[in-house]
Amino acid sequence: xxxxxxxxxxxxxxxxxxxxxxxxxxxxxxxxxxxxxxxxxxxxxxxxxxxxxxxxxxxxxxxxxxxxxxxxxxxxxxxxxxxxxxxxxxxxxxxxxxxxxxxxxxxxxxxxxxxxxxxxxxxxxxxxxxxxxxxxxxxxxxxxxxxxxxxxxxxxxxxxxxxxxxxxxxxxxxxxxxxxxxxxxxxxxxxxxxxxxxxxxxxxxxxxxxxxxxxxxxxxxxxxxxxxxxxxxxxxxxxxxxxxxxxxxxxxxxxxxxxxxxxxxxxxxxxxxxxxxxxxxxxxxxxxxxxxxxxxxxxxxxxxxxxxxxxxxxxxxxxxxxxxxxxxxxxxxxxxxxxxxxxxxxxxxxxxxxxxxxxxxxxxxxxxxxxxxxxxxxxxxxxxxxxxxxxxxxxxxxxxxxxxxxxxxxxxxxxxxxxxxxxxxxxxxxxxxxxxxxxxxxxxxxxxxxxxxxxxxxxxxxxxxxxxxxxxxxxxxx
Amino acid sequence: xxxxxxxxxxxxxxxxxxxxxxxxxxxxxxxxxxxxxxxxxxxxxxxxxxxxxxxxxxxxxxxxxxxxxxxxxxxxxxxxxxxxxxxxxxxxxxxxxxxxxxxxxxxxxxxxxxxxxxxxxxxxxxxxxxxxxxxxxxxxxxxxxxxxxxxxxxxxxxxxxxxxxxxxxxxxxxxxxxxxxxxxxxxxxxxxxxxxxxxxxxxxxxxxxxxxxxxxxxxxxxxxxxxxxxxxxxxxxxxxxxxxxxxxxxxxxxxxxxxxxxxxxxxxxxxxxxxxxxxxxxxxxxxxxxxxxxxxxxxxxxxxxxxxxxxxxxxxxxxxxxxxxxxxxxxxxxxxxxxxxxxxxxxxxxxxxxxxxxxxxxxxxxxxxxxxxxxxxxxxxxxxxxxxxxxxxxxxx
Numbered sequence: 001x002x003x004x005x006x007x008x009x010x011x012x013x014x015x016x017x018x019x020x021x022x023x024x025x026x027x028x029x030x031x032x033x034x035x036x037x038x039x040x041x042x043x044x045x046x047x048x049x050x051x052x053x054x055x056x057x058x059x060x061x062x063x064x065x066x067x068x069x070x071x072x073x074x075x076x077x078x079x080x081x082x083x084x085x086x087x088x089x090x091x092x093x094x095x096x097x098x099x100x101x102x103x104x105x106x107x108x109x110x111x112x113x114x115x116x117x118x119x120x121x122x123x124x125x126x127x128x129x130x131x132x133x134x135x136x137x138x139x140x141x142x143x144x145x146x147x148x149x150x151x152x153x154x155x156x157x158x159x160x161x162x163x164x165x166x167x168x169x170x171x172x173x174x175x176x177x178x179x180x181x182x183x184x185x186x187x188x189x190x191x192x193x194x195x196x197x198x199x200x201x202x203x204x205x206x207x208x209x210x211x212x213x214x215x216x217x218x219x220x221x222x223x224x225x226x227x228x229x230x231x232x233x234x235x236x237x238x239x240x241x242x243x244x245x246x247x248x249x250x251x252x253x254x255x256x257x258x259x260x261x262x263x264x265x266x267x268x269x270x271x272x273x274x275x276x277x278x279x280x281x282x283x284x285x286x287x288x289x290x291x292x293x294x295x296x297x298x299x300x301x302x303x304x305x306x307x308x309x310x311x312x313x314x315x316x317x318x319x320x321x322x323x324x325x326x327x328x329x330x331x332x333x334x335x336x337x338x339x340x341x342x343x344x345x346x347x348x349x350x351x352x353x354x355x356x357x358x359x360x361x362x363x364x365x366x367x368x369x370x371x372x373x374x375x376x377x378x379x380x381x382x383x384x385x386x387x388x389x390x391x392x393x394x395x396x397x398x399x400x401x402x403x404x405x406x407x408x409x410x411x412x413x414x415x416x417x418x419x420x421x422x423x424x425x426x427x428x429x430x431x432x433x434x435x436x437x438x439x440x441x442x443x444x445x446x447x448x449x450x451x452x453x454x455x456x457x458x459x460x461x462x463x464x465x466x467x468x469x470x471x472x473x474x475x476x477x478x
Numbered sequence: 479x480x481x482x483x484x485x486x487x488x489x490x491x492x493x494x495x496x497x498x499x500x501x502x503x504x505x506x507x508x509x510x511x512x513x514x515x516x517x518x519x520x521x522x523x524x525x526x527x528x529x530x531x532x533x534x535x536x537x538x539x540x541x542x543x544x545x546x547x548x549x550x551x552x553x554x555x556x557x558x559x560x561x562x563x564x565x566x567x568x569x570x571x572x573x574x575x576x577x578x579x580x581x582x583x584x585x586x587x588x589x590x591x592x593x594x595x596x597x598x599x600x601x602x603x604x605x606x607x608x609x610x611x612x613x614x615x616x617x618x619x620x621x622x623x624x625x626x627x628x629x630x631x632x633x634x635x636x637x638x639x640x641x642x643x644x645x646x647x648x649x650x651x652x653x654x655x656x657x658x659x660x661x662x663x664x665x666x667x668x669x670x671x672x673x674x675x676x677x678x679x680x681x682x683x684x685x686x687x688x689x690x691x692x693x694x695x696x697x698x699x700x701x702x703x704x705x706x707x708x709x710x711x712x713x714x715x716x717x718x719x720x721x722x723x724x725x726x727x728x729x730x731x732x733x734x735x736x737x738x739x740x741x742x743x744x745x746x747x748x749x750x751x752x753x754x755x756x757x758x759x760x761x762x763x764x765x766x767x768x769x770x771x772x773x774x775x776x777x778x779x780x781x782x783x784x785x786x787x788x789x790x791x792x793x794x795x796x797x798x799x800x801x802x803x804x805x806x807x808x809x810x811x812x813x814x815x816x817x818x819x820x821x822x823x824x825x826x827x828x829x830x831x832x833x834x835x836x837x838x839x840x841x842x843x844x845x846x847x848x849x850x851x852x853x854x855x856x857x858x859x860x861x862x863x864x865x866x867x868x869x870x871x872x873x874x875x
Contacts, residue, residue: 112776113691114684114687114691114775114776115687115774115775115776116690116691117774137691138691158636159636159640161634165633165634166633169607169611170634170636172611172640172643173607173611182850182854184850186850188848188850188851189825189848190851192774192825192826193774193777193825194772194773194774194800194825194826194827195603195604195608195772195797195800195801196597196599196603196608196610196647196772197597197647197827198772198827198828198829198844198845198847199647199844199845199847199851199855199873200644200647200648200652200855200858201597201610201643201644201646201647201648202644202851202854202855203643204610204640204642204643204644204646205639205640205641205643205644207640208636208639208640209639209640225690225691225692225693226693227693228693248545248546249545251545251546251547251664252544252545253664254568254664254665254666254667254719255664255719256663256664293693293722294693294725294729296721296722296725297718297719297721297722297725297726300719300720300721300722301719301722304719352632352633352634352635353632354543354546354548354631354632355545355546355547355633356543356545356546381634383633384632384633384634385546385632385633385634386632386633386634419630419631419632420630420632421630421632421635421637422637423635423636423637424632424633424634424635424636425634425636426636427636428636428637428638432637436637436638439630439637439638440627440628440637440638441627443624443625443626444626444627444628444638445638447620447624447626447628447641447861447862448628448638448639448641450861450862451639451641451644451858451861452639453857453861454854454857454858454861455854466638466639
């Protein structure tokens, strides 16, 4: 994976830049010593590291705007960072860039349950948003697995999803407005407590733009009333194909569960060894299907789901009968990533495929993995086709990372070839940047880069991400 | 290449022909009005060009996989065909798009491309999202005659920028849509609505707020003020599996007891009242300009009262108060200044939906944007359609 060469003229002006930044932020708002910069050299894609030129931690939208104006005037790239949990290297710095961290801006600004909205500064964590409203019976729906740590800023940048988006959608469907700092250092409001746009849907294109169009400092989010209850059912099958077919049949039957999670045998075994959730060890695949509502509503939905599942001869069908049993069923799923981590280092992929192609993609993924002599564990959101193959490798074995990355690229190309996409919820970042040409033709990428040209004429916001470097070279040189 | 004859309509029958038609028009420097079924042609500012480009030749469902909840459809496909195919499989579009024919007095067959270009979302928007939220992917021809694809046909997709949403509500000014992929959902077994009569605007909006913050998944909340001798009606909709819908209706009625007794409706009368709400039948065939305001729901009654203090206005509310339809005497600026005073003060936006062509040419039909956003919008238009070939003047003068 390549990153552009840092510009020598920017590196040479580090002291001048830091002095200007400190003038607006105070000394404690700017990090510039080499030791401290190491904390920002990577995000959750730890295979790639590079300390930035400096880090700024502004405390207000006005300070963000001041930072942008300083950097824009000097041509210094700005890499925005929420909590640094990106799995695609979205906040990986270059040596000549400034990391703009929003972590100090983490306040709740307004809670308005009658209008079902909350306004926050974007450094707040995903879980803290729900935390601010759950006492009143509300929640914020998108729930990425990193929700304890990840910031709303990053959720907006990557249009993050989660386990429950089959019913509630992803970030973009729950984002009503933003305060945006433009590349010219202006502060603008887009959207708000009302619905939809009066002109072009700029909010729609800002969400998921990976920090490349502007810096989002505040957000208005949709909050929803908590359902009366929720209950999962766990089902085990003798093959991944059968489990996949069951998913499509459940959806087809007219019930829309809030979540359908899938785990394959390698993942079940790793999870069981680690979390001891009591999962069946002899099945090839299991599904966790969760429905919501009152007891009566849950019974009605689950009886329909069980009826559909029976047609696929499940080896195990375990319905939760208590809060404790529900927790146990989710425990394994929630600890799956950590559990697979016990098996070795892993790369977590994020391709999405049409639901009806799941069985085929699972089969071909394991064939591809065999070809590379690598193991893959699968755990993912089956209801929406968002796969998360975990490629297990040994970071200390020379060449193993490269081999795992090649396998990953093959799997992602497969996802695209069956009608899917490279990334369902993690974003392109640097990780999938060089595969973009497989999903999009040159004209398609050109149209996207045209949008960046409009928002960010000088290409100062996170310039080396999303688009293959050769495709963006002329613009970045701009 | 599709032949270009001055003054004639262009009606390509596939995407390649459409791209050639646009490229040809660009070479000849002849701007185009983009049309589908023509039923929403009076939305936006009038486009004054000699030639139209019709998408009706691009028609048909390219892919429909009920088990994957996905439909891919060509832009010129009639809505009736889309909805018919979905109904056969017990599914539907989530966003309940309005049919503008009654309100605008237009004729023809609405197309899916028109729904998307105008971002038409109906009552269920408050629970199921807008038109753009159901869109998974688009194909379009930009003003340079290039075919552009964005998004795809899967439920979750964050690969690159989301130009899909940018296309929704761009009224054909960024490109001519050729194909759109949608997420669809099963139609619930049963729908029940509660009607509470006699509430004033303030109380009705409070009632709606109470209703949509219960756990009963209310997916329609509208208020039709009193007219003549008929009392006002506030209408709330729940749906679900058979027993689930019953449960929700009973519990919702109990939760709303303080607002008065609720009448229950189901079946055809139920569907009819939601068509009436969705399509704003109350303002159809009557004189006056029609505005559509999107506001914070709790702000809506106050905004309407302030507008009424200056203009004779009749209001109807949807989206729990967040969507206000106004009927205003069409004189002068058709109320634009008075209405926009409220949207500027409160946040939100107002769109002039129905007025004579001369009024729509003279008044800002879409909410004016602050300077930095206006610059971005104009910049996008210049990138996608550098020569201003597609629907010139439709959104901004």
